[in-house]
Amino acid sequence: MDKSFSSPVPQAEAPRDCPLCPRLVQFRHECRAEHPAWWNAPVPAFGDSAAWLAVVGLAPGKHGANRTGRPFTGDFAGELLYATLLKFGLAEGDYGADPTDDLRLTGAVILNAVKCLPPQNKTLPAEEANCRPFLMEAIAGLPKLSSFVALGKVAHDTLCRSFGVPLAKAKFAHGAEHALPGGLTLFDSYHCSRYNQNTGRLNAPMFEAVFAKALSRSRG
Template identity: 45%
Template sequence: MPQSPADDPGHPRHPAEAAARAADLTVLDRVVTDCRACPRLVAWREETARTKRRAYQDWDYWARPIPGFGPPDAPLLLVGLAPAAHGANRTGRIFTGDPSGDLLYAALHDLGLANRAESVRHGDGLRLHGVRITDPVRCAPPDNKPSTGERDTCRPWITRELELLRPTVRTVVALGGFAWQALLPALAAAGWLVPRPRPVFGHAAHVTLPAADGGPALQLFGCYHVSPRNTNTGRLTTPMLRALLRTAAESAGLDPQAREP
């Protein structure tokens, strides 16, 4: 007999059930923080919070799943990989408290899509304008590598998020190949037509996905992930990131305003 949400997709706290019951993004963002469906990820996020990194010994780690961040009527959605163990798992907000987030939020601020360039912790006053950010995997994984099973177990959260965003979302940016691959089945489940063969990820890759019900199409862009591995090697530069985000924002109907570097 199934004994836990991880074992039973019909369990009321399993993502497949809990996400489907969320009537809006506020509810979804609250409910996801109670998810314990993946035992390995639960153990890792909580162990990381107990042991901590030396620089963060005074922090009370969040150590729960990370909800999406940004307005519920955003026309532009950015999708990453998973929370960082000492970043979002510590601060309680996606892409917050690590170098990846520092670069991303600074670029959004440069384009007038965020009210400040720094992202410190949940509740610090940061606001996004027309942009929402989320992950296909909501808990920090060991070595930043979720398993295929963990990715699939977590999929109902982002699928429901996409369903709830459908009235307004027009553009999605996949930050990295993992996000791109994780997004395609979620986009199909949420009501967009994904072509066969499936589009291939690359920086500045772009595909238009028609809506299955005849509604507005969705523009999907690929962008190299804002990880130190990519930025320290020059694979992704700040101008490259800013240019991609500008193109995506404009395709979503936003009017990015460049600021002085």
Template identity: 50%
Template sequence: MTGKALPPEAPPDCPLCPRLVAFREANEAAHPEWFNGAVPSFAPEGGEEFVRLLIIGLAPGLQGANKTGRPFTGDYAGDLLYATLIESGLASGPYERRPDDALTLRGVMVTNAVRCVPPQNKPTAQEANTCRGYLQARMAALPNLRALLCLGKISHDSTLRALGARVASHPFGHEASYDLQGPNGPLTLVSSYHCSRYNTNTGVLTEAMFDSAVRRAKSAAGL
């Protein structure tokens, strides 16, 4: 990470990871109408003080959040995530794959462990380390945060490190749950396989499995 504390949200033109900056600029040249920046977190109505559950993905998708500027918006992972949040009562309104739809979140914020789109959806360990300061600041800025839902192993591991917890003592698994100490009090971390098309197409994750993980995190958050 950098030597100084980072804010909860990265500037759209964040300069910290040279490879991600180059990839972002190449996409901007090819698609100037896209967002092409560090994607900000998606907050619920009322703002930070209403957040009890933080959902942490891996990184923006190239034609999803990198294009639209809102986490999990515009690709299959978002289709499954937001449909599940609506079904579980954590979101309402229509999800229309665009940031100006009428979708609203209830008690939930959605963010990513790495804020800029990586080539082939694979950030390096150094990029995850560098971006972790934003994740730490994001959690610290949520005074009523009670639970985390980590989507995929990279998110799971990076979140543990952001909290100062040993990864080896908290192995990743679908619906694995751990009680941890957060910056503003106790937290329950729940993990899920990532809601990617690859995972659902290969049967690693079913809609029922994902719904169960979301509901477990919702319960842990007291929502």
């Protein structure tokens, strides 16, 4: 089986032609017509079924995961994310920006708040709510999880809502740490998008500091 089809939580994946979000379905069909060789479907989780850390992104990027079928693979954001995971021993192999490379995650898994590509990289609250059951089923299928890194406010808000944590009591901020039910911990980071990196909102040391904190807490 092609690695782009594999998932550490296959029971939690959306069907290829998931009908739940009409706007995303329409955009999916447009992308399939424009780029028929691309993945153009809900993107499955990627990583270790024994992961203690889940990195939660917003949604697939058009030229990244929506093209390749693997989270953060083939776009600018993936360069920093996978370099960071490799640096901290959460990945092994070489990141080749292709799902057929030999990269594998060790102790980590990548999930998304929304599994389908949204127009202009902007999801709607209803789409986030529709996809939340897939996220929670994935989390339930990863019994060793203890920590999350949320990439951006949408991922942070989705996790808080999923665990019943009021947003007023857990405000998103880069480097912030929040307690979730069940002894889980949420760490916030600005998204590793091209925009955030190019504008200086996020740089590699800032990003790495969040993962260093998560690793420190896991070992404490």
